[in-house]
Amino acid sequence: MSHHYLQFDRVSYRYPGGREALRDVSLRITHGEKVALVGANGTGKSTLLLLAAGLLLPTDGEVSVGGIGLTPRTLPIVRQTVGLVFQNPDHQLFMPTVEEDVAFGPANMGLTPEEIEARVTAALESVGALHLRKESPCRLSGGQKRSAAIATVLAMEPSVLVLDEPTSDLDPRARRQTLELLKRFSHTMLVATHDMEMARELCPRMIVLRDGEIAADGATETLFRDTDLLDACGLEPPCRMR
């Protein structure tokens, strides 16, 4: 197995309409690393996450997860290895009950009913949402939906967690709970966010994107002190560092 668990090698992605979302992106994320992905709107953060989760195939370059190159043939295993939490939980939760939604991934993996049940319970317990298992996702609050969305991914026991704006639209308490929850996980993590405070608190490493390219990659604290870089990328440091 590769030391670099998630690896992008000169990856470019162009949408069918012709818009180039990512250009020549190379990055390596090792086991257990927590990396923040920041950048202004439209810089390619979500596209990068979709490529990491095997939901898009690069137009150029190579993406590999745990040493397995991303190709149409390896999509199922990559999707099983990388768990993607969508920005909008309403897009992620589509089953009639939370329990069935969490079971959807394990059921697709061909597990036995007993294994599915064990995974559903464990995943919901780990996000503190066991009491919501019989609820309809439509009836949950924003924070509860976020927890349920994370549980749907955890139930597949992925090695890498890829999260798109996990704290957006959350009230302060729900944001804090989500942050504390993410801190507890030992997964390799790639988190796209505009929440600079969260990036500082959760991720020791940060990648800054600008116009589909990597503008900087380094220690979060160091990059937050580089005001010229942040200015050029349309970002601001967290309040505590101003």
Next chain:
Amino acid sequence: MKNSLQNALCALDALERNARTESPMHRLDARAKLLATTVYLVTMLSVPLPQLSEILLYALFPMATATLGGMRLGPLLRRSLAVLPFVALIGIFNLLYDRTPALRIGPLTVTEGGIEFAAILLRGILSMAALLVLIGTTGFYALCRAMQQSGIPRFLTVQLLFVYRYLRVLLEEALAMSRACDARSFGRKHPALRVWGTLVGQLLLRTFDRAEQIHRAMLARGFTGRIPDCTAGKPRWRRADTAFLTGWSLALIAARWSYPVETLTRLFR
């Protein structure tokens, strides 16, 4: 429009909520309910149109299964009436073209076309009621899975599931747009006609985008075009399922071939 969208969403919610309650009907295997309802629809729809009283007898099936499934008959009938405009459109020609007098009620002459029209309406309502009971005591997802297990081609069952899911997405997006429109319409009841085209186009684009996101979420969790069984720990086919399916099938087929109402009427004459 906003209220009717909200009502439609609430009706979908109520149906799915009902599917998650507990009752003898809910405990039955989805395949047993699906097959019994299929037998019901085939036998009921094959009763000749002039036999209105025989068709009426078939109301027993949705009434009994709804009661067994804890569904209230009043709201069920109200929701079943939604099908009326569509079946009326089909049956109206019988009313117009077949004017042969069939019976007299006081000064009123009922034509054969009139009886057939009533029979078509009744068939529509009963079919809708039976399907609502089936969805309301099974859940749409479990139902599609039961279809897949019963040998119905996968592309059909998955399409059906997606259409149902898309219906919800469409309603949610339409409601959000309608609210956004109302918020800037300053009391105007309906948007101007030229705005409608833009709204419908936007609605399609938004629902398409959202449907694509949901599809991505499904792919990210290993969806390969097969509806997986997400109801871990639920019981499999039991004796009660066999009894339910056999009992109703025999009763429905017997009712279809023996014309019980006509036979009883003849006996008591």
